[in-house]
Amino acid sequence: MTISADHDAPGQVAPQQAASEHVTEGAAAEAVRKFGITVEDYMLPARHPIQIVDQDGSLNPHTEQGAQPGHEYALPGDAQLLAAYEQLVIGRRVNDQNSALVRQGRMAVYPSSHGQEACQVAAALCLSDGDWMFPTYRDSVAVMARGVDPVQTMTLFRGDWHSGYDPAKHKVGIQCTPLTTQLLHGVGVAHAAKLRGEDTVVLAMCGDGATSEGDFHEALNFAAVFHLPVVFFVQNNQYAISVPLAHQSVAPSLAHKAVGYGMAGERVDGNDVVALLAVLDRAVKLAREGSGPLLVEAHTYRMQAHTNADDATRYRQDSEVAQWVAKDPLKRMKTYLTDRGLLDDDGAARIVEKAEAVATQLREGLGEDVPVDPQDLFRYVFSTPTPQLKEQSAMLADELARDAHTGEAAK
16 A cells, blocks of 8 residues: 555655655654554554454454554443443444334334444443444444434334434434535634643544545544544445445455545444444544544444435345344343453343333334424424414414314314
8 A cells, every 4th residue: 555656757756655645744744753654554444353352252362353552442441341231232232223114104214233333332422421423224222322312213204303312412413314514614623622621532424434524524624734633434345225336446445545634544343333333433532632633443234224214125146135134232241241251141131121111212202292383384494483484373372273263162
């Protein structure tokens, strides 16, 4: 991945040298000095995705974790690992419960993250209270793991007019259905925080399909140029709806795209929550310390259809899905914790009980009829209603009053 200077014109500075000098004077300078490696080795992802626990739940030897100088990761603490497992179990139960609620007509749509829960949980647990998360429409489990009420989290998917939760209170952006727009929002918050001198890191989440969007380029370029504390977290679940990754990009990996913006990139096994916590914790720490933005790509898989309106059998085979069943993040983590003596049957049962309580809360909360006020159509468009909105509001009020009068008269 280096650029040869052999073909440079006489007197020209080699592109590799010029890039190195530029970066050494900029965003990566401190990190390069800290790790004692070259700029290229800092910015390029490790040669192999970081994997600390293999798919059977066994701890990989250090030499087989994918680590190399500048890409070395400490094992997360036991308390964090147990908290992550609890959120994994809750997340899986929520995914399955919501799919059932869609079939019952109590939710309009639900983009399941079944199989991707490790990414979701690690994204939430790597942040401090003052940090911000900007999720996609598929990141409901991450939103809940960040502390947002489950029913409020799902309000958007029942077809309500608002998101259900206060972004400022929870420091969680609205789940975005328009592809990639949340990255720009996250970069804007990070820029504002830097101008104010706040100790804030932003985690901006997206999928592999989002990396094909112009907003992805704009967000990464702006963050790099202005040296912003943003961690861009790409959940590569292999499909942009029905388009496989091979038809989106021929880059060595999506993490390699970071180099073009002058930021560091890393790849990680997206079904290994231990590795995810280690990689994201370090990325957030580096961003907070002033190393600039970073890009983390997690290799995972969307086990279910894009949404309940999608038929995944039209573009992928059951045999492909079956290969990823063995990589399930919950089974892997449960085996790892059990073998280490951190989780026993009683502890596992208590976590399942918590997950069932959340599922019950969702069934009851989303089963309630929500009072509808038609005037809300006009009430929250502008802080000061325009003359046109006032006119339309009055027309609706008059029509509703006449309908009510007609109904009374008919009794």
